[in-house]
Every structure is written in structure tokens, then in C-alpha cells.
Amino acid sequence: MSLNIPSVKVPRVVIIGGGFAGLELANELGNKAFQTVILDRNNHHQFQPLMYQVATAGLEPSSIAFPFRKIFQKFRHFHYRMVSVLKIFPEKKRLLTDNGEIYYDYLVIATGAGNNFFGNANIEKYAMPMKSISEALALRNTIFQRFENALTSEEETEKQANLNFAIVGGGPTGVEIAGALAEMKNAVLPKDYPEMDFTKMRIIIIQGDDRLLSAMSPKSSEKADLYLKELGVEILYNTRVTDYDGASVTFNNHDSIATKTLIWAAGVIGNRIAGLNEAVYGPGGRIFVNEFNQCAAHESIFVIGDVANVQGDELYPNGHPQMAQPAIQQGKLLAKNLVRLQNNEAMKPFKYKNLGNMATIGRNKAVVELPNSKFQGFFAWLVWLVVHLRSIIGVKNRFIILLNWIWNYFTYNLSLRLIIRSKDKSL
């Protein structure tokens, strides 16, 4: 096996990962004087902010998955390969993948962050995370399977465990999925299951902190708490999960709740590739880089996005928030800096421009914090819709998402409540 990348005269930039950071970088490098190689295990970019809507049957996976080959048709000297990177050899400027080796002139690590189960193997085995479309689909399948199982449970305790949905983590993901589940409980499920009493369905957020959305202002946290409680969501503050065996989740206060479904939105850890010096890793598995996103020990290696811990931005001494905006801004700047580097010009340091922060809770309910204003409610919800729709790649995808949103809004009818598993054979 070999990656079969042709040799050309321009320098080769290898980007590991096509998330927000890697995709922006690749797009900006575009037809510049580089050979760009993007390596990703998936053949598509995944739009993470809307994954919770895939998990709750509001959107199709294809609406938030964009095939790399289609995105990059317009570029020359551009190569995508669907591989996993196994090891970096910085001295040799080479990578080992599961499909052969590749040389680089510049390496950009944009591997993002994965689920952090804090070393608990039980939780890793039984909890349902939501960091990829594959996981979101599995969660959708699971949620609808639970209701079917609740219906055929003979014991009341078993039925209740199928109807209890525990969500670990009160950040945007946890809040958004709780809100979507609550909307489903209130508007969709009683029609689908006239035989079942959905007042018994419980949605419980387990938050380690004393407020939700702790990256936002106390006012936003308060509103999120209010909106969720109006929807019937229970919130356990200052509570941490200590164990989960697939049937019952245990907390640090020794309480427990019987639940078949534990949704994991609690923490992330940088996706690590072997070969770098252990000293480059900081808290959360993030790689320390200088203000140019450059690895101190290896000047040909750059790190961007969630996995980067950029030093030198005085407002963010512990690294930038692990969200789309810093990743996109770092990708954009790095493209320019690589050109500067090629031209022997000085690189420019990264300064994060915070464009705002938002989370949606349910119909007509969201919290938005822009640099100059904070607001909540219906208008915030509209802003959330517009901002997310604008970020979607492709006219048809935007149109289909908009159609689904309008349809779901007026009919109270999430139409994608399907249990479908692809029946893959060995490849």
C-alpha cells in the first residue's frame, strides 16, 4: 500500500484532520504554491454544531456531512486520502499511515478533540457520546430503540430505566440535546406512542459545575436553566458521574439513577498521534504551540484547532475555547503564515477575535452573547438559526436544512425517527 501522492516542485503541506481548522486552512491554501494533502479517516467534513439534531431525528446526516472530494474539486495540487495517521517521525519529516508512508515539508496537526471519559472504562463502554456523525446516528437509533423497549418492558423499573435519559455535561451540547429531547417528549412522542404515558419520561442533565453553559455569562446560564425547566428537564448541579454500568449511573454523592441511556457530553481530550515528544502535551491533551501555531521543538510542525494550546494570546493564557471560531481563525491565519514563511517574511501572531457564543434550548428559545450585546429568547433563537444555516456548506444542504426546520417547526413532527444501521461487510 502507498498513498500514491505525486511529487511536485512546490512544498508539500500535509494536514491531518478535516475539521473546522483543517478545512479552513485547506480552502485558504487553495491554489497557492503548495501541494496540499489532507488526511482524514472520514471522507467528509462533519459540521459538529448540528450533530445533536441528527441524534434527535431533526436532520439527516448528509445535511451536515460534506464530502471532501466535492469541496476540493476546484483545486489543483490537492490530494485527499482516507487514512488514519499512526505515527509522526519529525526528524525524517515523514508520517506513517494505515496505508503507507508520506513525506511532508510542513505538517499541520488538526486532529481535534475526542471524548474524554476520564479513564473510566465502564463509561467508555456504555455511555453514548456525540462527537461524530457515526456516534450521533447510533444515539438516534438508541433513543428510538429505548421507547420500543419501554413499551414491551414487563417490569415497571425496567420500563422507567428505558424512559430515563441522563445527559452528562451542561455545556452547549448537553443543553441542546436535553432541549431537543424535551421537545420530542412534549410534542412528538405522545402521538407516536398513544399507549405510553410520557409524563414518566425523565431528561436529566448532570452538571459538575453550579451553572449551565459555564463559558457564558451568569445571565445566560440562568436563562438556560429557566428554559430547560419550563420544558421539563431536570438538572443536577455540582454533581459528577462516578460510574455507569449500562443500567444505573452513580454520582459522587452516592446517589444513583436507573437509566439505559447515558449521553456523554462531558469533556474532550485532544486526539493524539504517536511520535511527538511527551513534553509538547499540556492539559486536556492539547499541544503547546507558539503564537504562530508552531511547535517549539519542530519548526515544520504546526498545530491548529481544538488540539492546539496557543501561547502568547494574553486574554487566553490556558488556550483558546475549543470551538469552531478559534479553529477557523487559526486555519485562516496559518495559510497566510505558510505563504509568508515561503517568502522569508515574518509570520503574524494569532489573536482570537471572539465573534460571540450561543446555544439553543428549544423552539423559540436560545441564548446569544455577541461582543457588544447579550440577549435571550425568540430573537436569540432566530439569530442562532441564521448563523448556523449560513455556516452550512452547499446551497442544497442549506435549503434542505431550512426545509426540515420549517417543517419541524410547524408540524411538530421530526420525521426522521428511524432506526437504521448500515449492514456493512468486511471491506
Add this chain to the structure above:
Amino acid sequence: MSLNIPSVKVPRVVIIGGGFAGLELANELGNKAFQTVILDRNNHHQFQPLMYQVATAGLEPSSIAFPFRKIFQKFRHFHYRMVSVLKIFPEKKRLLTDNGEIYYDYLVIATGAGNNFFGNANIEKYAMPMKSISEALALRNTIFQRFENALTSEEETEKQANLNFAIVGGGPTGVEIAGALAEMKNAVLPKDYPEMDFTKMRIIIIQGDDRLLSAMSPKSSEKADLYLKELGVEILYNTRVTDYDGASVTFNNHDSIATKTLIWAAGVIGNRIAGLNEAVYGPGGRIFVNEFNQCAAHESIFVIGDVANVQGDELYPNGHPQMAQPAIQQGKLLAKNLVRLQNNEAMKPFKYKNLGNMATIGRNKAVVELPNSKFQGFFAWLVWLVVHLRSIIGVKNRFIILLNWIWNYFTYNLSLRLIIRSKDKSL
């Protein structure tokens, strides 16, 4: 475990399978004086005629999958359960499912037909069938994986095996998927993979008979042959597959072709449930029933759709074609006959009204045979589109399919070329 179906005074009709036949029957029974129970392993009806478009990235699974609970929200005394039926006990009028037992007054077997691998375990293991959405999705994943693998193959023979697609069976499914793959080869793939020479991609139909679409007229077969050859599809007539090991397919004439992908559209066999007398089964695993779709040995048991071999319709001594139309017509009639039976009226015999037969080959190319006319080409293709679109359940689904069709037609851009597998955990 128990199915937890409430007891009511009206007689209980249990329908096994929610395909075209079972769905039509359930809809027609609707709010009549029966308790209707529909049992299906999937939580949705699958629209089989368009599965090949899911497999070739033209449509989303959700566009051709309709959740049973949504379809049946409007009915009282109606129960859907997501179970597999393990055994029928005709004497006790009971069924055993993987989720407990259930009593019936009338049992309707509408289990349809599955893939017939003619007892070849190798083919069953390695070939890709397309009788369910799960299988169609797996095929989509596989097709796109093949191109990625072709790109990183070091040996020419390995690369070619990834680019060879063999399709066993020249009925509508085989013809339609061959046409769709050829369109993809000609219009989409060269843009996605500028590095690869797609003139090397081969699409080969293997047909046991001496013509395609053998249920249609020789003229239609001739046109299908012509259209497919114009698109670059190769057709091996009078050829049968004897073995396939995942790398090479062997024929009865001892030839072989190296291919990583063998698409199985060759034959079906009735889906069997244990418990019935062996004597009820005829050729292809179909169950002999009288002109009222009633099992001779068990008058409370009815069989409809692909799995039924209805006797007494003189035009169809060997059973009706295993297609949507006979299934739908049998479901519709059985609903009326069950009412007649309840009222002690005489049941009416089934007479198949052939509404026509059609297959699409590619852009602007289809063959249509209506009772009074046969035509081919662009107008046939339009008729095919309209007929299929009209059969889709749900306004939004129709709209999204139409949008995808229009989009794909004008942009030559099947946008759903994604490799996505749901990451399910044990449930």
C-alpha cells in the same frame, strides 16, 4: 418481556411485515372493527423501488423510509411492535416473537422475500445485496470505499479489482444500479478523482438469461441493452455465477473476473417463519394460498405479497410477479375480505390487475410497459419519475426527493457520496 397488547372486544388481526402488502392492509383496516397489530423488525416501511438510488448516493435513506408510528398515528386499536417473529403455533393461534408471545384471531403473513444466494455460503458472505435500506447503505459505503482503495493500490491488478463492479442479475434492480453506476462513472467520479483514470472502471451485468428485464417485452429488453451499452456497461448473457471469494467471481463457463464488489440482484426467496406445515411451501419459498389469500390448512392464516403464491388466477398459475403492485392489490382486497368474513359474507377472489411495468436506466432513459402501450426513452423516463414520486409517502419526502432529482439532473452531482457507519453499542 411481553408485547403488552391490550385485550379488546374486536377481533385481532396480526400482520407480520410492513412492506407494500402489510402496509396497504393495515391502512385499509384502519379504523374498521379490528384490533390491528403490525410486527416488523424495522421501525419503518421501506420503499424498495428507489433503494438503488440510496446505494448510489442519489437519495437519503430517510427519503424512502417511513416510520410506522407516524403512518399509523391516525388509527385507534392499532399497535406496532418492533420484533422478530420466531414461530407460529397455528393450533393455538399464537406467535412467538423475540419479545414474548401474542394471540391472534387472524394472522397475515406478509414477510416478503429476501436474498436468495442459492445455498452458496461464499456468495452470501461476500456479495452485497440490496433488499433493505441497511444493505443499500452498506453498498453505498462500499462503493465509495472502493475508489479510495483504488487510489492507494500499489499493484495494477489490485487497483483494477477495486474498479470492477460486477452486478449479478439483469432484472430491474440490476439494470437500474448498473445505469446509476455508469452515470456516476461518466459524470461525477472524474471530477472527484482527477488523479484516477475512470475509463478503467468496469460495470458488468451478469445475466443468466439471454436478455435483460425478462419479465418485460423483447423490445424493452433490447432498448435496455442498447441504453446500458451506450453508457459503457458490459453485459454477459447466458452466464451464471458459480462462486465468489471476495476477490474474484467465477462463472459457469469457467471464466472469472477480479472484482472487490459483487452486487447481488439475482434472486429472491420467501422469508420463512417456523411453525407452518412444510407442505404449504412451493417454489422460491412462497406459500400456497387459495384465491382469497387463505392458507388451506389454517383458515385463520392469510398470506399476501411476495411470499404468497396465490392459486386460482388463471393468468398466473405460478403465482403473481413479486412486485409492489400485486402486493398492494392483495393487501387492499384482504382488508375487504376480512370485513366480509366478520359479517359472514362470501369473500371475493383475488384477480391481479396489471397496471404496468417499468425500469429506468439512466438520465432520460427508461422503458415503460402499460397495459395498452409500450414506450421507451425520455418520455418513459418522465413517466417513471412521476409514478415513483407519487408512490412516496409524505409531502416533505416527495419534495426532498424531487429537489434531489432536479439538483442531480442539472448539476451532475450526486451530493450524498458519504461513507458513514453508525457506531452502535450493544442495546
